[in-house]
Amino acid sequence: MTEQLLLTLIAASSGFVASVCFAYASAFTSKAKLVAVSKTYWDFNLVFAQAAVVQSTQYLVGSLLLFISFALQIAAVLASATNFILLPQILNYWLNIVICCLVLFGSLAYFACYILYKWRIAQVETLLKQSVK
8 A cells, every 4th residue: 555545545534524523513403403593582583594594504515515525535546547537628637627526516516505595494484483473
């Protein structure tokens, strides 16, 4: 085993544990907890609830992307260094690959955040309105 392979596996393993901790913290930010932090003495603060839901949703999507990136890092270490992959001509330059991946993952993250936010904020607003009655 080379030093590079050893250090890459160690880095991927420690990053994976970090992403598990990150995911655990964000996954258990329940709608009940979001409602509790959004309430004031007499009523609720909808803007604060929206901000808390956005932050929680971004953490959740970010932690999922961390899982994917560490799995890809381990797969890259285990992949053959001698097999060549034929790519389209536009992807033969490393910068084009990076830009394509940033656009792809950025778009997926944006739409996942948007959909999850709409779903979670509807639930939190319902619970907030019920708790005022």
